[in-house]
Amino acid sequence: xxxKKFRPRVTAQEYEILNDIRNKHEALVRECQEKGIPVExxxxxxxxxxxxxxxxxxxxxxxxxxxxxxxxxxKKHAPKYPSIKREKSKDAHxxxxxxxxxxxxxxxxxxxxxxxxxxxxxxxxxxxxxxSLIVKCSGFKVDKVMYIIGNxxxxxxxxxxTTTSGTPQDTVGMWHENFLIAKxxxxxxxxxxxxxxxxxxxxxxSNHDYMSGFFLADTISSxxxxxxxxxxxxxxxxxxxxxxxNNLIGTTHGDGAKEADLPLLMxxxxxxxxxxxxxxxxxxxxxxxxKSKDYMGVTIESMRSxxxxxxxxxxxxxxxxxxxxxxxxxxxxxxxxxxxxxIF
Numbered sequence: 650x651x652x653k654k655f656r657p658r659v660t661a662q663e664y665e666i667l668n669d670i671r672n673k674h675e676a677l678v679r680e681c682q683e684k685g686i687p688v689e690x691x692x693x694x695x696x697x698x699x700x701x702x703x704x705x706x707x708x709x710x711x712x713x714x715x716x717x718x719x720x721x722x723x724k725k726h727a728p729k730y731p732s733i734k735r736e737k738s739k740d741a742h743x744x745x746x747x748x749x750x751x752x753x754x755x756x757x758x759x760x761x762x763x764x765x766x767x768x769x770x771x772x773x774x775x776x777x778x779x780x781s782l783i784v785k786c787s788g789f790k791v792d793k794v795m796y797i798i799g800n801x802x803x804x805x806x807x808x809x810x811t812t813t814s815g816t817p818q819d820t821v822g823m824w825h826e827n828f829l830i831a832k833x834x835x836x837x838x839x840x841x842x843x844x845x846x847x848x849x850x851x852x853x854x855s856n857h858d859y860m861s862g863f864f865l866a867d868t869i870s871s872x873x874x875x876x877x878x879x880x881x882x883x884x885x886x887x888x889x890x891x892x893x894x895n896n897l898i899g900t901t902h903g904d905g906a907k908e909a910d911l912p913l914l915m916x917x918x919x920x921x922x923x924x925x926x927x928x929x930x931x932x933x934x935x936x937x938x939x940k941s942k943d944y945m946g947v948t949i950e951s952m953r954s955x956x957x958x959x960x961x962x963x964x965x966x967x968x969x970x971x972x973x974x975x976x977x978x979x980x981x982x983x984x985x986x987x988x989x990x991x992i993f
Contacts, residue, residue: 730876735846741792742986743893743979744845746782746838747900748775749797749934749952752857753834754804754827756819757957762968766957767821772834774955778974778991779838783845785989789978794848795891796839798866800902800934800952802831803858813859819959828861835869843878851891852883853934855902890919894981897926903935903951912947928984932977938970939990948985955993 681687751774757766804827806813810820822830842848852866863885870881882889888901888911899915906914911931916923923929929947940951952975958968971992978987 724871724874727872727874730843730873730878732877733843735792738790738792741790741981743793743795743896743981744786744789744791745795745797745898745932745977745979746779746842746974747797747800747932747934747952747976748778748802748838748955748974750801750937750954750956751775751831752801752804752954752956753831754818754820754822754824755956755959756821757959757963761960762958762963764957766959768827768830771956772830774972774993775834775974776837778955778993779841781991782974782976782989783841785991786976786978786987789987791846793893794842794846795893795898796842796848796850797853797900797932798835798850798869799853799855799862801855801857801862802835802865803827803861806858806861812857814856818857819961824861828865831865832868832872835865836872839869839873839879843876847878848880849891850879850881850883851889851900852881853889853900853902854885854887855935856904888914888918890915890922892922892926893979895927896979896981896984897922897929898979899929899931901931901933903933908933908942908949909944911949912944915947928979930985937967939973939975950988953990953992 751771753768753771755766755768755771757764759765805811805818805820805824808824809815810824811817839848839850850866850869852863855862858865863883866881866883870883873879873881882891887905888899891898891900897915897919899911899919901911911933912929915929915931931947931949933949933951934954936951937954937956938951939953940949942949953971953973955972955974957972962968973990973992976989976991977985978989980986
C-alpha cells in the first residue's frame with residue numbers, strides 16, 4: 650500500500666499570512682515590470698513606488714573607483730598654472746617647510762585656557778609663518794622646496810566632532826567649512842612657494858584626521874594637476890622618504906612606530922637611498938614641541954605646533970611650550986645646515 654504524501658498542516662492564520670505574501674509578491678512583480686526594474690535585482694538600493702520601496706541591486710564600487718572618478722572630474726576643472734623659467738645655480742639648497750599640527754577646527758577659549766585659538770587664528774598663523782620663513786631663508790639660494798602636509802591639519806574626522814578613533818574634541822565651525830578652509834590655506838601656501846622653486850608636497854596621515862586628511866591631500870594634488878612645478882606623494886603610507894642629492898629625509902606623524910625604531914625602518918624601507926645618502930633625517934610631529942636627537946646615522950627631529958591648548962590639554966598642563974612653525978635648509982652635499990623657526 651503506497652504511503653500517503655505528507656502535507657504540512659496550515660492554520661487559517663498562517664494561510665492568511667502566506668496568501669498576503671503571495672499577493673504582495675505579485676504586486677511587486679507588476680510594479681517592477683511597470684518601472685522596468687528586474688525583480689532579481691531587488692537587493693541594494695531603494696526605489697520608491699506607489700505601493701513599495703524596492704531595494705534594487707547596483708554595481709559594487711570600491712573607494713578607488715569613486716576616487717578615480719572624482720579626481721578625473723576635478724582635473725578637468727583644475728586651474729592652469731603658467732610655466733616658470735628657473736635660473737640654475739651651482740650653490741642651491743632644499744628648503745623644507747613643515748606646518749605641523751595646525752588643528753583647523755580646534756577651539757580654545759581664553760577664559761579657560763589663557764588664550765584663544767580657532768580656525769581663523771590657525772590660518773593667519775600659518776600664512777604669517779610661511780611668509781616669515783621665506784624672508785629668513787632668502788639668504789640661501791633654493792632650487793627645491795619640500796612642503797610637508799597632513800599631520801593633523803584638521804582637528805576632527807567626522808560630523809560627530811571626534812578624532813578618527815572617536816575621541817570628542819572642542820571644536821569651532823562645521824566639518825565641511827574647516828575642510829574648505831584647510832584646502833584654501835594649502836593652495837595659498839603652495840602658490841607662494843612656487844615663486845621660489847619647484848615644490849614637492851609630501852603627506853603624512855595622522856590620528857586626528859586619518860580619513861579627511863587623506864581626502865584633503867588628494868584634493869590638493871588634483872588642484873595642481875596642471876602645474877609642472879608641483880609634485881605630490883599623497884599615499885596613505887605612514888612613513889615616506891624623499892631624496893635630495895646626498896640627503897635622505899623621512900617623514901611620519903609620530904603616533905605610530907617608536908622613535909628609536911625609525912632609523913632601522915628607514916634602512917629597510919628606503920631602498921638604495923639608504924646606502925647612497927650620507928645625511929639622513931626623520932621629521933616627526935604629534936607631540937607639539939621641539940625635540941632633536943642624533944641616533945646612529947639618523948637625526949630625528951619633532952616639530953613645534955602653532956595651535957593653542959584646548960580644555961583637555963590645559964587641564965593636564967600640556968601647554969606653554971613655544972608655539973611655532975619650523976623650516977630647514979639642506980645643502981646638497983653637507984646635509985641640514987640650518988633650522989629656522991617662526992615663533993608666535
